[in-house]
Amino acid sequence: MPRRFLFAVLILAACRPDGRTAGRPAQRIVSLLPSFTEILFAIGAGDRIVGRTQWCDYPPAALAIPSVGDGMPPNIEAVAARKPDLVVLYNSGPNVTAAKQLERIGIHAVLLDLNRLEDLGPAARALGRLTGLEQRAESLATVLDSLPRQPPPTSRPSTTLAFIVWDNPPIIIGHGSYLDQLAAQAGARNVFGDIAAPSAQVSLETIVARDPQWIAVLADSAAPPAPPAFAKRREWRAVRAVRDGHFLLLPGSLFGRPGPRSGEAIRRLRALLAGNEMGAQHAAPLHEAPRR
Amino acid sequence: MRWTLLVVVAVLALIAGVVLGPAAVPLSELLRSDIVWNLRAPRALLAFLVGGSLGVAGAGLQALVRNPLADPFLLGLSGGAGLGAVVAIALHLPGPWALPIAAFVGALAALGLVYRLGLIGGASLDPRILLLGGVAIGAFAAAITTAIVSLADAAELRNAFLWLWGGLSGASWDSVLLVALYAPIPLAVLLAASRPLDLLALGEESAGYLGADVEAVKRRVYLAASLLTAAAVAVSGVIGFVGLVVPHISRLVWGHRHRSLLPAAFVGGGALLAFADTLARTVVAPRELPVGVVTALIGVPVFALLLRRWTIA
DSSP states (O other): OHHHHHHHHHHHHHTOSSSTTTTSOOSSEEEOSHHHHHHHHHTTOGGGEEEBOTTOOOSGGGGGSOBOOOOSSOOHHHHHHTOOSEEEEEOSHHHHHHHHHHHHTTOOEEEEOOSSGGGHHHHHHHHHHHHTOHHHHHHHHHHHHHHHHSOOSOSSOOEEEEEEEEETTEEEEOTTSHHHHHHHHTTEEETTTTOOSSEEEBOHHHHHHHOOSEEEEEEOSSSOOOOOGGGGSGGGGGSHHHHTTOEEEEEHHHHSSOSTTHHHHHHHHHHHHHHHHHHHHHTOOSSOOOOO | OHHHHHHHHHHHHHHHHHHOOSSOOOGGGTTTOHIIIIIIHHHHHHHHHHHHHHHHHHHHHHHHHTOTTOOGGGGTHHHHHHHHHHHHHHTTOOSTTHHHHHHHHHHHHHHHHHHHHHTTTSSSOOHHHHHHHHHHHHHHHHHHHHHHHHHSOOGGGGHHHHHHTOTTTTOOHHHHHHHHHHTHHHHHHHHHTHHHHHHHTTOHHHHHHTTOOHHHHHHHHHHHHHHHHHHHHHHHOOOOSHHHHHHHHHHHHHOSOHHHHHHHHHHHHHHHHHHHHHHHHHTTTTBOOOHHHHHHHHHHHHHHHHHHHHHHO
16 A cells, blocks of 8 residues: 555656646657556557667567666666656666656656556556547556456366466465466466465475466566476476476466556466366376375 | 484474475375475485585684684685576576586586685695685676676576575485485595694694694695585575584584584584474465575574573683
């Protein structure tokens, strides 16, 4: 809650009556989050983006825009060199500092929250206001607003999964994250949904005990889809889904960020789970591992 | 009496490591459980071996450089290992053992450089230069690591730091076997140097008069302690504090004779790490704490208590 309040304050601070926001729509935008880049393209402001991060790889047209680096934290001079009249940043500690520095050199900087599905609509509306494209932003926001409200396919999902972010130490995705929402909307239950944090370190034996049917990993979009290296490690063979090769390899560009394609990500994940379920029934293991 | 107590504590730590865990395994199924056999047992044993190795390496190095602040990781090995791990990730080296091997190679490279620096004044290994060289090489490797992480594209590079502080999550029978075959050699070298290490406390010159081959001992101790630490970092990342505080605690209880100090540091270090890892896995379950946090939280109060008793007595 305090964060949301902070967000409101920051938006208010950003929209101070200095004449630049209220009146003229932004014409030269630097977008420092792939999700913002996607939203800006979706509302028709893609041709006004003059700078992006190296991670902004969608839509393909975004790749033609000059990159200002990885944005973590933003390189202020590289951003300023693009002569923007608006910089949009993800609301995080280092970015708050960066936004202040940008304001100090007379560049309008706006911090937006984008952590979960319900942040998408407000983010789209805010970007609509800043670009003077309120109507298109509103219609996009309406669609995005409905995403978290859509009831999952079944109220008590039978399919279970665990998102593994890193294997040593094992880092998993908890309840407070976008990926957890994505799984729920796709009709699967995150076995670590009881952990409030967005991500957390757990013991391998906890993963074994919770016995997810699927291990979901975000795959580098550039690399060919292959099971992660830890699948071959002996200690990971204690996890049933790893032994059975039940991996969901999710391209990070589509699944790793909330954005206009979140609906597509939910549909793809749902299809993947449904298809795999049939496949899994097909290839039922001959000797089931002893279950406790 | 002291020995009995220490061995009992160590055995209890190992038993706790196998019996306790975030997953509920009924006692009746303890011996049949996959979790116990393939996860807890190798992890407890690895913790014991790594903790013991770090304890002995720390005791040896503190005697060698005659500095109570010496820690096995102070001599540049963690920096080298981190650089190795980051390079392995950046080059997409394949295979489940790529990271540990690269970290080991990185630690060995740092060891070689520091050793070379230590010989800079001639044929005699200067402990002070070893310390300074270790810090310098470690900082240099860390700088290169940070440069690679901030310049390279792969988002997963940031996870290399997680790996470096990873603790014992990667424990398996493979890694236990590896350490069990590897560690005895440097451990034996250090134990064989017990007597000369005692003499070294009197100063290098006096030790030489009393019949110690000072140069050979210094080299052997430095290389053996570093090789132990390099293996530890490859299987469990950087685990702070065990190698610093366990030798001091052992010295307070067992005195300065290395023939008993080194075995005590081994069993004590093993017990501390096995116990700390059990706590790391269980106290905030289903989440897990980094084991280095727990070793410091247990080690410092015990150390302070012993220090107080020792200075008052």
